[in-house]
Amino acid sequence: MLAEVITIGDEILIGQVVDTNASYIARELDKIGVSTLRITSVLDESKHILTALQRAKEEVQLVILTGGLGPTKDDVTKQTLCNYFNDTLVQDALVVENIKALFKKYNLDLPWPANLQQAMVPSKATVLMNQHGTAPGMWMQREGVVFISLPGVPYEMKHIMQDQVLPKIIEKFDRPYIYHKTLMTYGLGETGVAERIAKWEEALPERLKLGYLPSLGKVRLRLSAQGNDKKEIEAEVDAQMDDLQKILSDITVGFEGETSIVERIAKILMTKNKTLSLAESCTGGKIAAEITKHPGVSSWFKGGVIPYKTELKTKLLGVPEAFIEKYNVVSVEVAEAMANHACRVLDSDFSIATTGIAGPTKGDGVDEVGTVYIAVASPNGVFSEKFMFGNDRFRVMEKATAKAFELLWKEIAKI
Amino acid sequence: MLAEVITIGDEILIGQVVDTNASYIARELDKIGVSTLRITSVLDESKHILTALQRAKEEVQLVILTGGLGPTKDDVTKQTLCNYFNDTLVQDALVVENIKALFKKYNLDLPWPANLQQAMVPSKATVLMNQHGTAPGMWMQREGVVFISLPGVPYEMKHIMQDQVLPKIIEKFDRPYIYHKTLMTYGLGETGVAERIAKWEEALPERLKLGYLPSLGKVRLRLSAQGNDKKEIEAEVDAQMDDLQKILSDITVGFEGETSIVERIAKILMTKNKTLSLAESCTGGKIAAEITKHPGVSSWFKGGVIPYKTELKTKLLGVPEAFIEKYNVVSVEVAEAMANHACRVLDSDFSIATTGIAGPTKGDGVDEVGTVYIAVASPNGVFSEKFMFGNDRFRVMEKATAKAFELLWKEIAKI
Numbered sequence: 001m002l003a004e005v006i007t008i009g010d011e012i013l014i015g016q017v018v019d020t021n022a023s024y025i026a027r028e029l030d031k032i033g034v035s036t037l038r039i040t041s042v043l044d045e046s047k048h049i050l051t052a053l054q055r056a057k058e059e060v061q062l063v064i065l066t067g068g069l070g071p072t073k074d075d076v077t078k079q080t081l082c083n084y085f086n087d088t089l090v091q092d093a094l095v096v097e098n099i100k101a102l103f104k105k106y107n108l109d110l111p112w113p114a115n116l117q118q119a120m121v122p123s124k125a126t127v128l129m130n131q132h133g134t135a136p137g138m139w140m141q142r143e144g145v146v147f148i149s150l151p152g153v154p155y156e157m158k159h160i161m162q163d164q165v166l167p168k169i170i171e172k173f174d175r176p177y178i179y180h181k182t183l184m185t186y187g188l189g190e191t192g193v194a195e196r197i198a199k200w201e202e203a204l205p206e207r208l209k210l211g212y213l214p215s216l217g218k219v220r221l222r223l224s225a226q227g228n229d230k231k232e233i234e235a236e237v238d239a240q241m242d243d244l245q246k247i248l249s250d251i252t253v254g255f256e257g258e259t260s261i262v263e264r265i266a267k268i269l270m271t272k273n274k275t276l277s278l279a280e281s282c283t284g285g286k287i288a289a290e291i292t293k294h295p296g297v298s299s300w301f302k303g304g305v306i307p308y309k310t311e312l313k314t315k316l317l318g319v320p321e322a323f324i325e326k327y328n329v330v331s332v333e334v335a336e337a338m339a340n341h342a343c344r345v346l347d348s349d350f351s352i353a354t355t356g357i358a359g360p361t362k363g364d365g366v367d368e369v370g371t372v373y374i375a376v377a378s379p380n381g382v383f384s385e386k387f388m389f390g391n392d393r394f395r396v397m398e399k400a401t402a403k404a405f406e407l408l409w410k411e412i413a414k415i
Numbered sequence: 416m417l418a419e420v421i422t423i424g425d426e427i428l429i430g431q432v433v434d435t436n437a438s439y440i441a442r443e444l445d446k447i448g449v450s451t452l453r454i455t456s457v458l459d460e461s462k463h464i465l466t467a468l469q470r471a472k473e474e475v476q477l478v479i480l481t482g483g484l485g486p487t488k489d490d491v492t493k494q495t496l497c498n499y500f501n502d503t504l505v506q507d508a509l510v511v512e513n514i515k516a517l518f519k520k521y522n523l524d525l526p527w528p529a530n531l532q533q534a535m536v537p538s539k540a541t542v543l544m545n546q547h548g549t550a551p552g553m554w555m556q557r558e559g560v561v562f563i564s565l566p567g568v569p570y571e572m573k574h575i576m577q578d579q580v581l582p583k584i585i586e587k588f589d590r591p592y593i594y595h596k597t598l599m600t601y602g603l604g605e606t607g608v609a610e611r612i613a614k615w616e617e618a619l620p621e622r623l624k625l626g627y628l629p630s631l632g633k634v635r636l637r638l639s640a641q642g643n644d645k646k647e648i649e650a651e652v653d654a655q656m657d658d659l660q661k662i663l664s665d666i667t668v669g670f671e672g673e674t675s676i677v678e679r680i681a682k683i684l685m686t687k688n689k690t691l692s693l694a695e696s697c698t699g700g701k702i703a704a705e706i707t708k709h710p711g712v713s714s715w716f717k718g719g720v721i722p723y724k725t726e727l728k729t730k731l732l733g734v735p736e737a738f739i740e741k742y743n744v745v746s747v748e749v750a751e752a753m754a755n756h757a758c759r760v761l762d763s764d765f766s767i768a769t770t771g772i773a774g775p776t777k778g779d780g781v782d783e784v785g786t787v788y789i790a791v792a793s794p795n796g797v798f799s800e801k802f803m804f805g806n807d808r809f810r811v812m813e814k815a816t817a818k819a820f821e822l823l824w825k826e827i828a829k830i
Contacts, residue, residue, distance in 0.1 A: 010624075010626050010637075010639075011626060011628055011637070012438065012441070012454065013441055013450070013451045013452070013453070013454065014441060014442065014445045014450075014451070014593075014595065014639075015437075015438040015439065015440070015441035015442025015443070015444075015445055015451075016442070016595070016597070016628070016637065017438065017628070018433060018434075018435050018438045019433075019434065019437070019438065019454075020433050022430075022434070022456070023427065023430040023432065023433045023434065024430065025430070026427070026428055026429060026430035027429065027430025027431070028430070029430075030429045030430055035428070035429075036428045036429070036430075037428070037457075037458070037463070038428070038455065038456065038457055038458075038463070039427065039428065039434075039454075039455070039456035040453065040454070040455050040456075041437070041453065041454035041455075042452075042453055043452065043453075044626075048452070048453065055470075070605050070627055070629065071605060071606050071609060072605060072609045072627045073616070073625070074624075074625060074626050074627060075627075114606040114609055114610055115606050118606070134604075134606065153629060153630060154630075155810075178429075180429065180431070182431070189549075190485050190486065190487060191486050191529040191530050191533070191549065194486060194487045194529055195529055201488070209425075209489075210488070210489060211425050211426060211459075211489050212485055212487045212489060212490075213426055213431070213432070214485065214568060215568060215569075222425075222426070222431065224425075224429075278700075278721070280700075280703075283707075284703055284704060284706065284707025284708075285693075285695075285700035285701070285702070285703025285704040285706075285707060285719065285721070286700070286704045286707070287700070288695075288699055288700025288703070288704070288721050289699060289700040289701045289703075289704040291699065291700075292698075292699025292700060292701070292721075292723065292773075292812070293699075293808075293809070293812070295773075295774065295775050295776070295808055296776070297723075298723060298724065301723055301724075302723060302724045302727060303720070303721045303722045303723035303724055303727045303731070304700065304720070304721040304723075305718070305719070305720050305721070305731065306693070306700070306703050306707075306718045306719040306720070306721070307718045308707065308712075308713060308716055308717060308718035308719075309713065309716075309717045309718055311762075312717060312718045312761060315760070315761070315762070316718070316720065316731065316760070316761070345730070345731070346727060346730075346731070347726075347730070358707075358710075359710065360710050361710070361711070393708075393710055394708070395570075397707070397708070
């Protein structure tokens with residue numbers, strides 16, 4: 001069962017936006033057993049959209065388009081669908097009602113006739129009502145191939161996908177079960193990992209597919225399989241992954257998706273009834289933002305301070321001014337003091353503290369740009385490490401945040 | 416001058432990663448006058464890569480591929496290029512040296528022969544040396560069309576693009592100048608904006624292209640033009656944009672790219688020698704993280720507190736416990752008190768405070784999920800607003816962060 005995703009919009013082709021719709025749709029299709037063969041992004045021009053439709057039809061049974069459904073002149077998707085299906089636009093009374101209801105809900109004036117334009121759909125289309133916007137989705141069919149056109153606003157697209165598109169696909173098509181499991185490793189390059197697992201990889205059954213996903217300092221290993229027997233497939237992949245995890249036990253940090261490092265930290269802190277606080281200087285709130293992304297953290301996350309200015313390390317945390325002057329604000333001593341004081345001031349069992357030079361300039365510090373000290377205070381004492389993260393501010397903050405969770409995880413796993 | 420970007424990797428087609436490489440490449444090409452006609456993402460399979468190469472060659476003069484260059488079995492790009500160019504792989508001595516140097520630099524053992532595999536390149540290719548990884552880029556040519564293959568790791572790809580690919584393209588091809596300017600508006604829907612500017616849009620010269628980019632609560636308007644006379648093009652677009660800005664002055668927040676709202680805030684605070692602090696409860700560090708992304712903020716950003724737990728609003732900020740109990744922790748009174756106390760405790764001229772229920776559950780609050788109070792304290796007093804941001808935690812935090820900057824901007828613009 002194959003699909004193609006076609007995303008439409010000049011903004012994608014000039015790099016003004018990152019196309020997150022395509023990856024969302026591909027992921028959702030994958031979950032229900034539909035494999036995406038290709039993702040194509042084209043300009044808001046009929047000619048290019050038509051070519052993409054024609055090519056897709058030759059190879060897949062399902063084509064999902066996003067974008068180009070707005071009421072303005074730069075949006076041409078509906079007209080192009082009419083050309084392709086030899087169809088004309090007609091007004092859909094239910095869409096008119098939906099638009100009126102939306103404007104009423106938000107207490108807005110109805111700017112006709114532009115919004116009436118939104119209620120015009122190809123006569124052959126089944127409308128997929130958009131509860132969150134004025135552009136409806138459309139489901140069309142031609143010689144056994146299903147074409148679905150969705151608005152490009154991610155929030156609207158996702159709701160129509162979940163509420164209408166996925167259930168209809170499940171009902172209409174026979175699909176296999178697709179299963180992926182991804183092991184996350186840190187600290188060894190792609191080649192090194194490949195060497196370590198060469199024997200295991202050699203012996204993998206043909207129907208299991210291994211993918212390497214290298215990125216900065218880590219390699220993810222994805223094992224995929226598909227078939228009709230869900231239980232059998234999962235058992236086979238899980239068994240292979242158990243073996244793989246044993247081979248790479250020293251560099252493994254867990255499986256992707258199931259549990260992020262924050263979720264693993266949360267689970268233990270909740271079970272053991274322990275709490276965490278933060279004292280973030282050079283990470284500037286990034287660790288806190290990562291934590292508070294997750295719901296339900298208030299049972300174990302007390303909060304944090306961001307003493308970005310040196311004087312606030314004294315005022316908010318109580319690290320003595322003379323101590324900071326003696327050791328320098330970017331130092332192992334100050335990092336550890338910040339962590340200890342955070343536990344005391346914010347009344348937590350654990351804490352993370354960061355101090356460093358994110359760059360691009362050195363500031364007051366005597367250390368190099370990219371120097372970061374991370375300290376973790378726990379009931380067992382305070383632990384810290386010095387890191388050199390390079391001279392790219394964004395990467396320094398990213399890496400420091402990731403490392404902070406790793407260090408905390410190590411201490412938490414001990415309790 | 417047209418290009419196609421082809422990104423290769425199963426991880427893209429199952430939605431495991433968002434393809435940020437394509438948008439980066441498209442943006443960089445646009446800057447030097449190369450228009451991307453299409454972005455195609457294909458599986459790590461020779462057949463599909465070949466089809467993409469053949470199709471691209473019919474329509475564009477430049478094809479940039481990323482991904483599939485690793486040393487492991489799932490990577491087939493180099494072999495596919497050999498098929499397409501009727502070529503064979505040969506060992507490149509300089510790449511061997513580069514790999515050795517890289518391993519030496521990071522003090523790693525050389526895991527041969529897998530890494531030697533990385534030094535094998537098609538004999539017809541010009542190598543684009545990779546200073547940050549073992550997979551080299553390649554520049555090949557066939558019947559006037561240039562094919563460039565780059566590693567998929569974004570950091571490595573970007574360096575090769577900047578240091579080698581872009582300069583070579585500039586040298587080899589005549590390119591027009593492309594200019595975009597994007598006006599950001601808030602608070603009016605796409606249709607409403609279109610009605611307001613209909614007359615202006617009608618009168619736009621043919622060679623200027625207008626794009627609407629709607630998203631939650633905002634519409635961006637992009638005006639694009641290309642040609643050979645940089646000055647003339649910029650003057651024409653700028654003049655039209657001035658008119659547009661006048662028509663939409665009440666809903667305009669500025670131009671994209673040039674200055675983010677944080678940069679505009681920073682500029683005024685620095686000029687006026689004023690400072691900012693934060694007291695983030697429901698935004699949990701997100702506002703701080705947005706600020707500290709930017710370099711050089713320490714001259715005006717004092718820092719913040721994240722009193723996620725109610726008791727910390729008392730302990731860190733000094734908002735009396737009885738006061739919080741009387742008014743409820745999610746209330747206009749507590750938001751304003753947090754803002755006032757933040758200015759005092761963190762010794763700043765301005766502050767932002769947030770308190771609310773990000774969800775998905777209600778917690779201790781009596782208000783609905785999505786209720787957020789944002790207060791801004793300034794030398795002119797304290798101002799606050801209540802918002803209802805819906806029941807999606809991620810969106811609540813996103814919107815609250817965006818609104819917080821807007822409210823602050825309003826107060827800062829007054830000084």
